[in-house]
Amino acid sequence: MPALLSPTLSRAEPHSATVTPLVPQRLLHETVIDQLRDLIVQGELAPGTKLNERLLAARLGTSRTPLREAIKMLAAEGLVELLPNRGALVAPLDPEKINQVFVVLGTLEALAGDLACRAASAAQIAEIRALHFHMRAHHARGELAAYFKYNQQIHSQLVACAGNPVLSQLYQSLNAHVRRARYSANLSPARWDQAVQEHEAILAALEARDRARLAMLLRDHLAQKLVLVMEALASAQHTEQPQQAVAR
Numbered sequence: 001m002p003a004l005l006s007p008t009l010s011r012a013e014p015h016s017a018t019v020t021p022l023v024p025q026r027l028l029h030e031t032v033i034d035q036l037r038d039l040i041v042q043g044e045l046a047p048g049t050k051l052n053e054r055l056l057a058a059r060l061g062t063s064r065t066p067l068r069e070a071i072k073m074l075a076a077e078g079l080v081e082l083l084p085n086r087g088a089l090v091a092p093l094d095p096e097k098i099n100q101v102f103v104v105l106g107t108l109e110a111l112a113g114d115l116a117c118r119a120a121s122a123a124q125i126a127e128i129r130a131l132h133f134h135m136r137a138h139h140a141r142g143e144l145a146a147y148f149k150y151n152q153q154i155h156s157q158l159v160a161c162a163g164n165p166v167l168s169q170l171y172q173s174l175n176a177h178v179r180r181a182r183y184s185a186n187l188s189p190a191r192w193d194q195a196v197q198e199h200e201a202i203l204a205a206l207e208a209r210d211r212a213r214l215a216m217l218l219r220d221h222l223a224q225k226l227v228l229v230m231e232a233l234a235s236a237q238h239t240e241q242p243q244q245a246v247a248r
Helices: 026-039 053-060 065-078 095-119 122-142 144-160 165-176 179-184 189-207 210-240
Strands: 080-083 087-090
Touching: 026 053, 026 179, 053 065, 053 095, 095 122, 095 144, 095 165, 095 189, 095 210, 122 144, 122 189, 144 165, 144 179, 144 189, 165 179, 179 210, 189 210
Parallel strands: none
Antiparallel strands: 080 087
């Protein structure tokens, strides 16, 4: 299981270049963004690691143009830090900012839960139930990366069910800045099991349209994640070693 907060990155040789099938430019652009985001969120590119365009382009099977666009997009999400005339690096994790964002996200998710209980259609709730089923399956198989994708879809869909575009846009923007932190909260097997149980209760409250209970569960869910993230960050600071770049 990858360690998000690992301070080092092995200097493995880049993957062999492969022929990339012709796809629409927009699709290629989004695919590169998703792939690079995953490398950062899942800790394969640790905080502070300098991004080498040549090696990353070879690894992702793309050219430098869509890669540079992906880097700019992830900089807007807070995952990458752009260095004037010196490229870019994986943005360090800022405990104070993470704490502030989690506090706001907890309030937003609680509000979204309240609104979703009133506004969500039966079809939308069924979709969340289906996402939950897939998430549970990946948990049972110990597949954290796949589990996390479904987990994030559940939270995003629940916010969308609130029927408030302003709330949804604000939530997505803030959540992008703590995606790595949310991933790290499940690195402990015990915490991962607990998170799944919390999601069971969240789904049950949504299906019962219990506004007060769902809002409380979502707020507590985020608060518990924040405690674990802070512990992980504190632990990483004690073991931090000098960073190695992907390559010069």
